[in-house]
Amino acid sequence: MIEPEGKGSAAQEIANTGADTAGATTGATLGMLLGGPGGAVFGAAVGPPLSHAFRKIGAEINNRYISPREDKRVASALQHAIERTGEKLEEGKEIRNDGFFDEETDSRSTADEIIEGALIAAQREHEERKIEYIGSLIANICFDESLDSSQSNALISTAERMSWRQIRILSYISRLQEFTGRNREAHTFDFVSIRGLELPPDDFLHEFSELQQMRLLMDLEAFMDFPLDPEKYVVSKFGRQLYSLMELDSV
Template sequence: MKQDEIKKTIIDNVSECAGSAAGAVAGGLIGAAIGGPEGAAAGSVAATAIEHMFQTMGCEIKKRTLAPLEEQRVGTVYAKAKELIEEKIAQRKTPRNDIFFDKDSSSRPASEELLEGTLLAAQKEHEEKKTVYLARLYANILFHPEISRPTANHLVKLAEQLTYRQIAILNNIATMQFARTLNPPINPLKKSAYESVSGTENVAIAAEIFDLYRMSILGSSQVILDAGGINPSTLTVVGYGAHLYNLMDLDSMEPDPELIEIQASIMLFLIGAKQRQ
């Protein structure tokens, strides 16, 4: 496919570069869907900014030269993020009404900056199953005013660094963390630290858990000095990990046969069972 054709087909549903007028009209219609006069007024302003931002970035993307796989990944995240935002607004959820969408004399809006960062992360992401979670992260940040610009940028950077299996690890450990709060509590996890870890899968999972611990995404009531010193029963999702879990909607991961196998291996490590070599 020629580069000109790639640019034309990069994102099927991207708005034409027709300036802010069309965005203002569309934004007003979206904002009016938010319940109540106050919600409509605040939502209309934010929704107009969102429409204009997606137009701006859509036009910017179309100017760039991307390899076919990069085009696919960027287009997927762009379209999915836009779809999720529209779904939330249709559900009468109000976008954040703060300076996140404002442009000042020294910088462009945080929302636009973050969208570019998210799309750049998608462009370089070789694990394509991660792309939906990048889209979820971006879309949800636009509805959470407690997430500041610096925090939002850091979360995208952290998400970019995670492997698909580390995302699954967050899901598994958060699920077990919740299970421990039940009455009676459920905690089938290994109750003591590994003295050593053996087996290809276990070694890899231990290394990825330790990496999450060093990134302060996972915490433990016992200090972990290396990948071999993990006590699964003490692991919790903390700090930025909690933000990632919530904003990437990891309580509802995309169904996939490979994911089932990955999570089974993670659970075998967490309960201390032997895995196939």
């Protein structure tokens, strides 16, 4: 791959994409977020259906034994979900009205299941820069009627499985033309240009390959080999969906 002037290797560009993003950095804990003035503010911001679901699941998690660090992670994800929900409502978007928030005979809705799954993912997430994007995923699922329970759970489990570096890779490949300034349809590969480049480290290649196994990246030439040329890859439909719902354009 011909490197654009002033750019480093593809692996280095990916490593630099969003490298300083620290995710949601709130000082809120879950109990503080749900109770007192803060709880009243977010209830008014997101409306009854979402407010009820956020409060219900947040309270359930708050009543379990979780460490102080986990408490902050869950609060951070929930706060970001609340903020994004409020912003989307201000933009004129409408929350789902397809039974997503309707409680069944066990007093549990699909929204309860999805929000709980995402917040538990945030609770267990040691790469805390991901938490903001988990919050975005929660918010966007609550507005998208095309996503049923199975699809939503698949998105959450995939988001949980991805590492922070894999999120950056997905964001980079999704915006490749923005970073390289070249039209992908006019791509040509110049082997002369890669002479002297170092092989990407094995851990990087492993994570890149895992994105293919998760069906987030598709290899246009059906092989994975050095030299790593991102322009040979496209983001799958599922990958584009995850990119959009997690709002990875901000990575």
